[in-house]
Amino acid sequence: EFSRSVLEAMRQPIETGKAVIARANHHVTYPANFQLVAAMNPCRCGNLGDAELECHRAPKCGMEYQSKLSGPILDRIDMHVDVPAVSVMDIAEGKAGETSEKVRERVIAAREAQKMRFEAAGYGPESNIFTNADIPAAEIENIIKLDEAARALIKKSAERFKLSARAYHRTLRVAQTIADLALVQKNIAKITLNEVKKPLEEAFIAQALSYRRQVLN
Incomplete structure (x- = not known):
């Protein structure tokens, strides 16, 4: 396990x-653009939320264990997914999943x-985007456009869940990426400008x- 300071x-x-x-008296800046993929147990024993195994100190065990991650760190992670244990x-x-080659395409x-x-x-290219x-x-706002229903939903959700400005912007980036993947899934052969500019x-x-x-x- 990594320490909180790390x-x-x-x-x-x-x-x-x-x-x-x-x-x-010196400051040096290094490039550190990376994709973070992180995983952790829900609690110290790993059984919190399991349908068959019991966490004997729930929910305190989970709260204490997960408190190692601060709010600012969690806010910087775009996607949080609960992953259940794989059964024997x-x-x-041995079901085969989708190949990496297909995903890459x-x-x-x-x-x-x-x-x-x-x-x-x-x-x-000069914009580095x-x-x-x-x-x-x-x-x-200049690149990602929303239709009226989408704008109303994210505004309402931002208020209800007290999303930070960072979380708001990250949600828009993820939503646009989901839309892009859905578009190419539907028609990977030929994509038009009108399609990619769709709100x-x-x-x-x-x-x-x-x-x-x-x-x-």
Whole structure:
């Protein structure tokens, strides 16, 4: 397990894609743009929420264990997913999932769709915006458009779940990415500019919101 101080040290790199090292009178900035994939047990014994195994100190065990992660760190994680334990029967059956090659094809196509959207909005390679995750908060409204229902949903959810400005912007980026993947899933062969410029629908906002920690809890 990582100590709390180590986890907290990731706050700036996650947010800015840079790591600043300060020693004496010198400051050095290193590139640190990375994708964080993290996993943790729900509690110290790992049984909290399990349908068959019991956590004898629930819910205190889970609250104490999860408190190692601060609110600011959790707020910087775009997607939170509860993953149930895999049963022995599922392992024994050995069902094959989707291949990485198929997923890769969709990701490449989705990135091409994003590139079309960025260029149409006036953001070329010199802007350093290559994926939805790269869109600065100040530029989101210029690139990601919402229909009326989607805008009403995220506004209502932001108020109800007390989303921070950071969480609001991250939700929009995730929603746009979900929409891009849905678009290429439907038609990976040929995607038009009109399709990539289409405003986000309510369903994509709803799915992105479902991955936020506040909503998931």
